[in-house]
Amino acid sequence: xxxxxxxxxxxxxxxxxxxxxxxxxxxxxxxxxxxxxxxxxxxxxxxxxxxxxxxxxxxxxxxxxxxxxxxxxxxxxxxxxxxxxxxxxxxxxxxxxxxxxxxxxxxxxxxxxxxxxxxxxxxxxxxxxxxxxxxxxxxxxxxxxxxxxxxxxxxxxxxxxxxxxxxxxxxxxxxxxxxxxxxxxxxxxxxxxxxxxxxxxxxxxxxxxxxxxxxxxxxxxxxxxxxxxxxxxxxxxxxxxxxxxxxxxxxxxxxxxxxxxxxxxxxxxxxxxxxxxxxxxxxxxxxxxxxxxxxxxxxxxxxxxxxxxxxxxxxxxxxxxxxxxxxxxxxxxx
Numbered sequence: 001x002x003x004x005x006x007x008x009x010x011x012x013x014x015x016x017x018x019x020x021x022x023x024x025x026x027x028x029x030x031x032x033x034x035x036x037x038x039x040x041x042x043x044x045x046x047x048x049x050x051x052x053x054x055x056x057x058x059x060x061x062x063x064x065x066x067x068x069x070x071x072x073x074x075x076x077x078x079x080x081x082x083x084x085x086x087x088x089x090x091x092x093x094x095x096x097x098x099x100x101x102x103x104x105x106x107x108x109x110x111x112x113x114x115x116x117x118x119x120x121x122x123x124x125x126x127x128x129x130x131x132x133x134x135x136x137x138x139x140x141x142x143x144x145x146x147x148x149x150x151x152x153x154x155x156x157x158x159x160x161x162x163x164x165x166x167x168x169x170x171x172x173x174x175x176x177x178x179x180x181x182x183x184x185x186x187x188x189x190x191x192x193x194x195x196x197x198x199x200x201x202x203x204x205x206x207x208x209x210x211x212x213x214x215x216x217x218x219x220x221x222x223x224x225x226x227x228x229x230x231x232x233x234x235x236x237x238x239x240x241x242x243x244x245x246x247x248x249x250x251x252x253x254x255x256x257x258x259x260x261x262x263x264x265x266x267x268x269x270x271x272x273x274x275x276x277x278x279x280x281x282x283x284x285x286x287x288x289x290x291x292x293x294x295x296x297x298x299x300x301x302x303x304x305x306x307x308x309x310x311x312x313x314x315x316x317x318x319x320x321x322x323x324x325x326x327x328x329x330x331x332x333x334x
Contacts, residue, residue, distance in 0.1 A: 028052060050300035053293045060290030064283055073280035077175035077241060080276050082183055085269040092274055094203060094240050097157040101244055101270045104155060107141040108134055114145050121145055137198045139164055159201045169200045176243035176273040185271060186247055195245040196264050205239035206230050239277035244270050
C-alpha cells in the first residue's frame with residue numbers, strides 16, 4: 001500500500017487524474033446528496049443528472065460554434081506531387097492545367113505595360129517599394145498592381161494567383177517548405193534557404209469564399225450574396241495549391257562575414273509542389289459531445305416532466321372526504 005501511494009505521488013499524471021476524479025465526484029456527489037435528502041433518491045438523481053448534462057450540453061454547444069475546447073484535426077495541406085521540371089506529364093491531371101512559368105508573360109513587361117497607362121500607380125509603387133522596383137515574379141507584379149490579378153488569372157486555365165498580401169499564401173508556402181525538406185528535394189542538406197518561393201496558385205474550392213482582388217471592388221450586396229452562397233453550399237469542392245520554387249545559387253561566404261542575399265540560379269528548373277486541402281474534422285468531437293449530452297439532458301428532463309405530471313394528476317384526483325376516518329386508539333384518549 002505504501003509503495004502504491006509512493007508511485008501515485010511520484011507520477012504527476014496519475015496524481016492529476018485522481019485529483020480531477022475526486023473533485024468531480026465530490027462536486028457531483030455533494031449536489032446529489034443534498035437533492036436526495038430533500039426530494040428523494042430517484043428524483044434527486046434525475047435533477048442532478050439534468051443539471052449536469054444541461055451544463056455540459058451548453059458548454060459543448062459553445063465548443064462546437066467557436067471550434068475550441070474538445071477539438072479534432074485542424075485543416076492542413078497534404079502534398080500530392082513534387083514536379084521538378086514540368087517537362088514531362090504530371091502525375092495529377094489538375095497540375096497539367098497550370099501553365100509552365102516559362103510559358104507565362106514576363107512579369108516586368110506585364111507591369112510596365114500597365115504602369116504606362118496608369119502613372120498614378122507608378123507613383124504609389126515608388127513610394128512604397130522605392131525607385132527601380134522590378135517585378136521578378138508574377139506575384140510581385142500583382143502585389144504591386146492588384147488590378148493585374150484578373151488579367152493574370154485569365155491565362156491560368158482556372159488557376160488563380162495569390163498576392164503577397166493574401167493570408168492564405170503563407171500557410172501554403174510553409175507546407176511546401178515542409179514537403180521539400182522532408183523529401184530532400186535539393187539534396188540531403190535541403191533547407192528553406194536552399195530555394196526561393198516564387199508564385200503560389202490556387203485551384204478549386206468554393207467560389208463564394210474567394211476574397212476581393214481589389215478592396216472595394218464588390219458591392220455590399222455582392223459580399224452578402226457571397227456569404228450566403230458559401231453557407232448553402234454544403235459540399236466543399238477539392239481545393240489545390242501549387243507552389244513554385246527555384247533553387248538558389250551556391251555562394252561562398254568568407255569567414256566572419258554575413259551571408260549575402262540569396263540569388264536564384266537562373267539555370268535551375270522551376271519546381272512545383274502540388275498540395276490538396278484537407279479540411280480535417282476540427283468540430284466533430286465537440287459536435288458528438290454536444291449531441292450525446294443533449295440527448296441525456298432531454299431524457300432526464302422528460303422523465304422529470306413525467307413524474308411532475310403524474311404527481312399533479314394524483315393530487316387532482318385525491319378526495320379527502322372519500323377517505324375512511326382514522327381509527328383512534330381508546331388507550332390514547334385522555
